[in-house]
Amino acid sequence: MGHETMQRDSPENALPPMTPVTDLDWDADRARELGGHVVALWGEWLDRLRSMPVGRRASAADVRAAVTRDVPTEPMPMDELVASLRTIAFDHATCTGHPGFMAYITGSGTIPGAAADLLAAALNQNVGGWRLSPAATEIELHLGRWFATKLGLPPSAGGYVTSGGAMASFVALKAARDARAGWSIRELGTRAGPPLTFYASAQVHDVNTRAADMLGMGRDAVRLIPCDDHLRMDVGALRGAITRDLRNGDQPIAVIATAGTVATGAIDPLDEIGDLCAELGLWMHVDGAYGGVAALTDSLRPLFHGIERADSVALDPHKWLYTPHSGGVIVVRDMQSLADAFAIEPSYVHDDKILTGRGLDLFALGPQFSRGFHALKIWVSLLAHGWGAYERRIAHDVALARYLHQCAATHPELETMGPAPALSIACFRYVPRDLRGDLSADPYLDRLNERLMSELQLGGRVFPSNAIINGRFVLRACIVNFRTEAEDIDALVEQAVALGRAIHNGEITGAATSVS
Numbered sequence: 001m002g003h004e005t006m007q008r009d010s011p012e013n014a015l016p017p018m019t020p021v022t023d024l025d026w027d028a029d030r031a032r033e034l035g036g037h038v039v040a041l042w043g044e045w046l047d048r049l050r051s052m053p054v055g056r057r058a059s060a061a062d063v064r065a066a067v068t069r070d071v072p073t074e075p076m077p078m079d080e081l082v083a084s085l086r087t088i089a090f091d092h093a094t095c096t097g098h099p100g101f102m103a104y105i106t107g108s109g110t111i112p113g114a115a116a117d118l119l120a121a122a123l124n125q126n127v128g129g130w131r132l133s134p135a136a137t138e139i140e141l142h143l144g145r146w147f148a149t150k151l152g153l154p155p156s157a158g159g160y161v162t163s164g165g166a167m168a169s170f171v172a173l174k175a176a177r178d179a180r181a182g183w184s185i186r187e188l189g190t191r192a193g194p195p196l197t198f199y200a201s202a203q204v205h206d207v208n209t210r211a212a213d214m215l216g217m218g219r220d221a222v223r224l225i226p227c228d229d230h231l232r233m234d235v236g237a238l239r240g241a242i243t244r245d246l247r248n249g250d251q252p253i254a255v256i257a258t259a260g261t262v263a264t265g266a267i268d269p270l271d272e273i274g275d276l277c278a279e280l281g282l283w284m285h286v287d288g289a290y291g292g293v294a295a296l297t298d299s300l301r302p303l304f305h306g307i308e309r310a311d312s313v314a315l316d317p318h319k320w321l322y323t324p325h326s327g328g329v330i331v332v333r334d335m336q337s338l339a340d341a342f343a344i345e346p347s348y349v350h351d352d353k354i355l356t357g358r359g360l361d362l363f364a365l366g367p368q369f370s371r372g373f374h375a376l377k378i379w380v381s382l383l384a385h386g387w388g389a390y391e392r393r394i395a396h397d398v399a400l401a402r403y404l405h406q407c408a409a410t411h412p413e414l415e416t417m418g419p420a421p422a423l424s425i426a427c428f429r430y431v432p433r434d435l436r437g438d439l440s441a442d443p444y445l446d447r448l449n450e451r452l453m454s455e456l457q458l459g460g461r462v463f464p465s466n467a468i469i470n471g472r473f474v475l476r477a478c479i480v481n482f483r484t485e486a487e488d489i490d491a492l493v494e495q496a497v498a499l500g501r502a503i504h505n506g507e508i509t510g511a512a513t514s515v516s
């Protein structure tokens with residue numbers, strides 16, 4: 001310090017004056033100008049949402065040509081910038097919030113959540129460290145405890161926001177592996193002990209097997225257990241698989257129960273799985289990425305009996321709490337398990353928590369270091385809507401799936417596939433009248449329904465997806481969309497029949513996989 005002062009004081013050592021570089025430092029008026037344009041586009045987008053096509057027909061090359069360009073050296077004029085945002089929004093975005101969107105498990109995006117995301121980005125909190133995000137960290141931890149309490153977990157439980165369900169399950173399975181391996185696996189790795197195993201139903205989402213891969217256990221370490229007629233894990237078969245592995249010297253670690261499978265919404269027998277885990281000392285993880293939030297509602301809670309026994313639960317607000325992408329939640333029975341699995345102590349992060357009164361640093365509880373304020377969109381949505389709105393809408397989504405199941409069951413050219421909806425997924429296929437009951441027609445019906453799904457997605461009114469049930473290709477609608485109503489289900493049925501007929505009669509052709 002003294003040295004610098006001396007240098008400045010002596011004329012021959014004087015430093016040249018520094019010219020400020022302010023290009024990036026937009027003032028509040030410029031921020032308001034761009035923000036105003038963005039808010040105006042958002043409003044227009046909401047006004048036009050119902051009349052826009054839900055899916056788009058443009059090819060990847062067309063989209064690339066329309067939305068990408070060289071990065072300019074000088075600022076793009078505001079009107080050009082806004083025009084490019086308009087192209088993205090109105091010409092080349094899939095309208096996941098359109099009432100006809102029923103595909104995969106993609107929520108419609110809450111409006112308060114979108115507003116909150118803008119503010120979260122503006123505040124630019126780094127929710128890895130408490131001192132960099134005091135309110136954000138406390139809100140995120142409060143949210144984690146709120147989910148845990150609603151699930152019926154004890155006071156030691158809590159959680160935080162992840163990028164989605166895949167990361168929530170990865171975090172949980174890392175905690176499970178480290179808690180149950182029985183050696184210093186974080187230091188010595190998996191090679192220092194016997195092969196570790198996880199157990200999941202054959203309907204488990206592939207992100208769980210990928211988690212085993214990322215944990216150094218290999219995908220085959222997830223034993224896929226057969227299911228009953230309702231596509232729920234067969235707990236007798238689960239016990240058999242664990243017994244066999246123990247006999248062979250493998251070390252069972254965790255059972256991954258699914259509360260709402262991606263194909264049909266089946267809920268594994270959670271209480272029975274809880275019994276087995278308690279008996280054998282295994283970690284019980286519940287992949288509730290799709291169905292888990294339904295366990296928070298009074299009306300559907302009985303379907304999830306036993307979820308309160310879990311060591312960890314993956315939830316996904318960007319699915320059935322409808323919040324904008326992305327944001328999942330990991331909830332654990334004991335927050336200490338996350339510290340045990342993820343703690344690090346970077347030497348450059350000095351913190352005197354007694355002096356400062358600061359709270360928990362989330363970087364030490366998960367795989368991310370710097371983290372965004374993704375909890376705000378979930379939090380603001382819950383505050384702005386109130387929980388009652390979710391209770392009503394989630395129950396309505398289930399009623400709509402049952403309505404679709406009924407429509408398909410009573411239509412002479414449709415066939416329901418798989419069990420009746422437990423949650424908000426209904427599956428069916430188009431079967432021409434002349435092929436009803438003809439078992440040998442299945443391979444043809446698979447191809448017909450594959451083409452039908454593509455045509456429906458390209459059609460612009462409805463956007464279902466597919467599942468494979470008992471080896472057969474089926475159309476699948478998953479209602480996690482607060483704009484979908486019965487008229488949209490009717491439109492799906494009408495279009496599936498009209499297009500199915502046209503494909504079967506050879507009236508729709510063109511370059512695509514052949515149906516015949």
Ligand SMILES: Cc1ncc(COP(=O)(O)O)c(C=O)c1O
Pocket residue numbers: 104105163164165166167205207258260261262287288289290316328
């Ligand atoms: C049961 C289940 N688990 C995990 C995932 C993955 O969740 P995400 O896409 O949020 O990572 C999904 C996605 O559909 C799912 O249905």
